[in-house]
Amino acid sequence: MKAALMFGAGDVRVVEVPDPVIQKPTEALIRVTYACVCGSDLHPYHGLADTPEGVSMGHESIGVVEEVGADVRTLVVGDTVIVPFAWSDGTCAFCRDGVHTSCVHGGFFSGAQAEKMIVPYADGTAVVVPAGTDESLMPSLLTLSDVYLTGYHAAVRGGVTAGTTVTVVGDGAVGLSAVLAAKQLGAETIILMGRHTARTDLGRELGATHLVAERGDDGVAKVMEITGGLGSHAVLEAVGHMPAYEQAYRIVRPGGTISRVGLPQYEDAPVGFGSLFGKNATLTGGPAPVRAYLEQILPQVLDGTINPGRVFDRELPLDDIAQAYRLMDSREAIKVLIRP
Amino acid sequence: MKAALMFGAGDVRVVEVPDPVIQKPTEALIRVTYACVCGSDLHPYHGLADTPEGVSMGHESIGVVEEVGADVRTLVVGDTVIVPFAWSDGTCAFCRDGVHTSCVHGGFFSGAQAEKMIVPYADGTAVVVPAGTDESLMPSLLTLSDVYLTGYHAAVRGGVTAGTTVTVVGDGAVGLSAVLAAKQLGAETIILMGRHTARTDLGRELGATHLVAERGDDGVAKVMEITGGLGSHAVLEAVGHMPAYEQAYRIVRPGGTISRVGLPQYEDAPVGFGSLFGKNATLTGGPAPVRAYLEQILPQVLDGTINPGRVFDRELPLDDIAQAYRLMDSREAIKVLIRP
Ligand SMILES: [Zn+2]
Ligand SMILES: [Zn+2]
Ligand SMILES: [Zn+2]
Ligand SMILES: [Zn+2]
Numbered sequence: 233m234k235a236a237l238m239f240g241a242g243d244v245r246v247v248e249v250p251d252p253v254i255q256k257p258t259e260a261l262i263r264v265t266y267a268c269v270c271g272s273d274l275h276p277y278h279g280l281a282d283t284p285e286g287v288s289m290g291h292e293s294i295g296v297v298e299e300v301g302a303d304v305r306t307l308v309v310g311d312t313v314i315v316p317f318a319w320s321d322g323t324c325a326f327c328r329d330g331v332h333t334s335c336v337h338g339g340f341f342s343g344a345q346a347e348k349m350i351v352p353y354a355d356g357t358a359v360v361v362p363a364g365t366d367e368s369l370m371p372s373l374l375t376l377s378d379v380y381l382t383g384y385h386a387a388v389r390g391g392v393t394a395g396t397t398v399t400v401v402g403d404g405a406v407g408l409s410a411v412l413a414a415k416q417l418g419a420e421t422i423i424l425m426g427r428h429t430a431r432t433d434l435g436r437e438l439g440a441t442h443l444v445a446e447r448g449d450d451g452v453a454k455v456m457e458i459t460g461g462l463g464s465h466a467v468l469e470a471v472g473h474m475p476a477y478e479q480a481y482r483i484v485r486p487g488g489t490i491s492r493v494g495l496p497q498y499e500d501a502p503v504g505f506g507s508l509f510g511k512n513a514t515l516t517g518g519p520a521p522v523r524a525y526l527e528q529i530l531p532q533v534l535d536g537t538i539n540p541g542r543v544f545d546r547e548l549p550l551d552d553i554a555q556a557y558r559l560m561d562s563r564e565a566i567k568v569l570i571r572p
Numbered sequence: 573m574k575a576a577l578m579f580g581a582g583d584v585r586v587v588e589v590p591d592p593v594i595q596k597p598t599e600a601l602i603r604v605t606y607a608c609v610c611g612s613d614l615h616p617y618h619g620l621a622d623t624p625e626g627v628s629m630g631h632e633s634i635g636v637v638e639e640v641g642a643d644v645r646t647l648v649v650g651d652t653v654i655v656p657f658a659w660s661d662g663t664c665a666f667c668r669d670g671v672h673t674s675c676v677h678g679g680f681f682s683g684a685q686a687e688k689m690i691v692p693y694a695d696g697t698a699v700v701v702p703a704g705t706d707e708s709l710m711p712s713l714l715t716l717s718d719v720y721l722t723g724y725h726a727a728v729r730g731g732v733t734a735g736t737t738v739t740v741v742g743d744g745a746v747g748l749s750a751v752l753a754a755k756q757l758g759a760e761t762i763i764l765m766g767r768h769t770a771r772t773d774l775g776r777e778l779g780a781t782h783l784v785a786e787r788g789d790d791g792v793a794k795v796m797e798i799t800g801g802l803g804s805h806a807v808l809e810a811v812g813h814m815p816a817y818e819q820a821y822r823i824v825r826p827g828g829t830i831s832r833v834g835l836p837q838y839e840d841a842p843v844g845f846g847s848l849f850g851k852n853a854t855l856t857g858g859p860a861p862v863r864a865y866l867e868q869i870l871p872q873v874l875d876g877t878i879n880p881g882r883v884f885d886r887e888l889p890l891d892d893i894a895q896a897y898r899l900m901d902s903r904e905a906i907k908v909l910i911r912p
Contacts, residue, residue: 326826334826334851486666486674499844504836512858518849
């Protein structure tokens with residue numbers, strides 16, 4: 233089969249690899265019908281050391297079940313399934329808590345940018361899309377494998393509810409998803425911090441009530457002005473860099489919450505009296521347990537309540553995936569849909 | 573009047589100072605009847621540079637109202653009042669949010685280890701104790717000015733509820749208060765980490781179900797063993813040192829919460845993928861807005877439901893306050909009650 237492998241920074245190629253084979257009775261084999269490139273794929277795209285054997289890429293997918301292991305109960309051959317970016321057994325204490333990304337048998341996918349893929353713990357991981365679902369909904373359904381539900385996780389953990397003032401730091405696909413999620417959860421004021429007009433324009437359509445293009449001191453001043461000097465109840469941090477974190481603790485309202493879903497590119501950060509402690513700010517978030525939300529949000533996509541697939545502004549065949557990485561790296565595309 | 577002043581590390585003396593005088597119509601003047609030494613008073617006791625003019629000390633008090641400003645509405649001369657460690661106007665957006673320690677007109681008391689004290693924003697700050705309340709309840713009522721409600725804040729922010737597994741890091745008066753608060757909120761398993769037998773014995777009486785004397789790797793291993801390898805839903809960190817913080821993130825369960833009430837003696841700390849983010853742990857806490865809880869918890873002390881004053885194991889007159897600091901510094905006393 234064909235699969236996208238990364239061989240070093242900036243070097244993604246589609247190559248022929250052996251077809252994956254089911255090894256355990258709890259696994260399923262799917263033919264990937266929709267995949268995409270994630271902002272987090274750009275980290276290795278910038279920094280991966282030369283790797284002659286290649287690294288398989290991609291963790292967001294929709295596919296059709298081609299084969300199931302003997303113990304798989306909820307999927308049958310021919311089902312269309314959404315596959316979250318992390319697999320989970322669905323039964324351990326952490327899955328029962330709704331923290332599927334910490335599943336004791338869990339792990340993070342790589343290899344969705346390919347024609348086929350093995351889904352471990354298929355019952356606990358994949359969610360079936362009703363037969364007959366219109367193909368036009370597939371981009372939005374694909375966002376339930378990661379990006380929309382990552383934004384949703386940010387909003388849920390941020391305590392967003394009716395009347396909340398929310399600031400979203402970052403105008404990438406996750407930030408835009410967080411705007412939409414905050415709107416769905418009833419936020420009244422939604423400030424989007426970002427400076428790429430194509431993105432912030434979409435952000436406004438998705439629910440942002442205010443746009444702040446400034447960063448640093450000027451960005452802080454602007455958010456404080458919009459919030460009447462009080463700060464933002466929830467700050468949804470969808471970037472992962474230290475400047476975004478610093479922005480977040482400076483604009484969060486006393487007693488408010490910073491919810492991070494951008495993979496932190498730092499380990500240590502300010503949390504003492506001058507940043508979080510003094511104003512009783514809460515820091516939360518992490519890899520989104522999208523499986524915990526997927527079944528609840530799926531109907532909202534099917535009935536058209538939300539259209540989170542709007543973050544896809546380009547579509548390319550798997551063969552052209554190198555171009556997809558280039559478009560996202562240069563920020564010419566927000567998020568590129570891939571058709572294997 | 574007599575007041576305790578600190579003139580440098582280890583140097584606390586009772587000296588004669590001018591009586592305080594009401595300056596603003598919102599203030600009240602109280603005669604302090606109960607005060608105490610706080611664990612946080614030991615920070616300057618260890619590190620204060622020589623200060624010839626002296627620094628007034630103390631922030632936990634009960635007193636009798638001697639005089640009120642023209643605008644004070646809820647207190648009258650002769651009332652016995654509990655004075656939280658922070659004053660607050662009771663009316664700003666942050667006070668209405670219940671984050672009184674971030675009040676726009678607020679501040680932190682110093683000067684309660686004295687015969688008299690001014691209470692700013694008396695209506696928003698002080699809470700009247702019903703006339704005729706038995707003197708034997710005063711030590712427990714005094715803990716509502718700080719220590720018990722600081723422990724309570726840790727437990728509330730930690731999300732402690734029926735069935736929660738809680739670990740309290742620190743066996744000082746705040747840690748012991750957090751044990752009692754966790755018990756009141758319905759925690760099932762309460763692990764107290766500390767190694768001073770007199771304190772952990774009291775901890776057991778207040779509700780601790782398990783004691784862990786070990787620290788570092790051994791302490792982590794012990795807590796993981798007690799929690800069946802899952803970790804603790806809530807970790808209430810009542811120390812403020814980096815080792816306590818490290819302990820906390822290593823034992824918190826995925827999706828769980830670290831709630832800090834020990835004043836952080838650090839600004840930067842691990843919060844990235846390897847500490848908080850990867851397991852979706854929440855970091856919360858801060859200076860306890862005790863005024864937000866005081867009226868709700870007061871009846872529990874008055875009717876004997878809780879007896880948080882048990883953290884006081886010594887009592888001394890104001891004249892002997894230097895001895896009180898010594899006893900707490902050497903850990904011979906958990907917390908010393910002071911009678912001005
Ligand atoms: Zn992704
Ligand atoms: Zn699991
Ligand atoms: Zn105190
Ligand atoms: Zn206030």
